[in-house]
Amino acid sequence: MTEDHSSAGAAGAAGAAGAAGPTLEGLRLRLGEFAAARNWQPFHTPKNLAAALSVEAGELLEIFQWLTPEQAAAVMDDPDRAHRVRDEVADVLAYLLQFCSVLDVDPLAALAAKIERNEVRFPVE
C-alpha cells in the first residue's frame, strides 16, 4: 500500500488502521485492491471463490487430521505448525471476504443474524 493510495479514501484507510490494528472492512478492501492490481478479478467468480474457500478450509483441517486431542491442543507451541495455522486461517478469511465482496454479502450482519436465529433454536435451559 503506498501513501498515495492511503490518501485515496476508503480503501486506503483500510490498511491504515493505526494502533487499533487492521479491521475486517479494511482487509476486505485491501484484498480487492490486491486482486485488481494483478487483474485477478476474472478468476474471482463466486463459484471459484467458494471452491477456493473450501480448499483452504481443507488445508487447515489437514494440519489436525492425524493429531491426538492433546497434540491438537498444543499445536501453537510448535512454531512451524503455529505459522501454518495462522497462514491457513488467513487464507480462509481472505477467500471468505472476497466471496462476500463479489456477492455483496455483509459477513458480520450475516453472522449476527445467525446467532439470533440460533438463540431461538437452541434456548438455554
Next chain:
Amino acid sequence: MTEDHSSAGAAGAAGAAGAAGPTLEGLRLRLGEFAAARNWQPFHTPKNLAAALSVEAGELLEIFQWLTPEQAAAVMDDPDRAHRVRDEVADVLAYLLQFCSVLDVDPLAALAAKIERNEVRFPVE
C-alpha cells in the same frame, strides 16, 4: 442481545456495536458466550472446529456446484438462495472465529501478515 446483556461486561460490549453494526471481536465474544451457556466447549476442540469449518465451507460450495457462471453471479437475486448463502457464510465465519478463540489466533493480524507476504510474492508488474 438485550440491553441487560449488553451491560453484562466484556461479552456484552462485544455485541454492543451501536450504529456501526456488529464487530468481528464482538461476534467472537458472543459466540464464546453462546457456547458456554450451552456447555458446548468440550466439543469445541481445535480439531473438531477445523472439521466443522471445512464441512460448512463445503455446504457453501454446494449451493454453486451445478450452477453456470451466469447463474452463480445471480445467486443473490433468488431470495431462498440468498438466504442460504448468508447462512453458510455465517457458519463459516462462526467456526473460524471459534477456532481462533480456542487457539488464541488473531485472524485479522494473520490476514494482514499474509497480504504483506503475498505483496512480496506476487509483485505488481
Next chain:
Amino acid sequence: MTEDHSSAGAAGAAGAAGAAGPTLEGLRLRLGEFAAARNWQPFHTPKNLAAALSVEAGELLEIFQWLTPEQAAAVMDDPDRAHRVRDEVADVLAYLLQFCSVLDVDPLAALAAKIERNEVRFPVE
C-alpha cells in the same frame, strides 16, 4: 455394458455381477447411463464433479464432527447413522467414478501406482 444389460432394464445388469455382487466397472457404467438418461452430462464437467466430490466428502465428515472417538467407532450400531454413512460413502464413490469417467482416469490403476510409490517413500523398518 452388454446387450443383456440393455434388455434387463436400467437398474438390473449394471452390476451384471451375479452372485459376486456389483463391480466397480459395472457401477461406473451404470452411473454413466443414469446421467445420460436424464441429460445431466452437461453438468458433469470435471470441475463440477470435483466440487461435488468435495461436498460429499464434507457431508461424510459432518456425521463425525462432534463425535468422541468411542461414539465414532460405534457409528454403525445406530441404524440411522449407519444408513447415513453408507449413503455418503455411495455419493463420494459415485462422484469419484463419474469424475474418472469424464477424464478417462482408471482409479484402480491410479491407486495401485500410488501404493507402489508409497512403498518406496515409507519403507517398513
Next chain:
Amino acid sequence: MTEDHSSAGAAGAAGAAGAAGPTLEGLRLRLGEFAAARNWQPFHTPKNLAAALSVEAGELLEIFQWLTPEQAAAVMDDPDRAHRVRDEVADVLAYLLQFCSVLDVDPLAALAAKIERNEVRFPVE
C-alpha cells in the same frame, strides 16, 4: 491376505487380478497391509479417515479451482497436471477404502443401493 500374497512381492498380488489389473477388493486389502506394516492403524479411526478423505477431495478440487471449463476439460493433456489428478484420485480412493474397512462398509453395495434409490427419486420422463 495370505502368505502367498506376502511372498508374491509387495506390489504384485495386491489385486491378485492377473491380466485384468488390480481389483477394488485387492487394493483395499493391500492398503490394510500397508498400514499394519507401519503400525498406522491407531491413527486410522473413522473420524480421522473421514477428515483425510475430505482433505484429499479438497486437493483434487484445488487443481481445478481457477481453471476455465476449457482448461479443466484439457487437464489430462498436461503431464504434470495429469499426474496430480491421478495422484489425488488415488488418495481419495485410498482413504475411502480404508474408511470402509474400519467400519465394515461395502462401498460397492452402498453405491448399488443408492443408484436404485435414485432411480426411484429421479425417474426418467
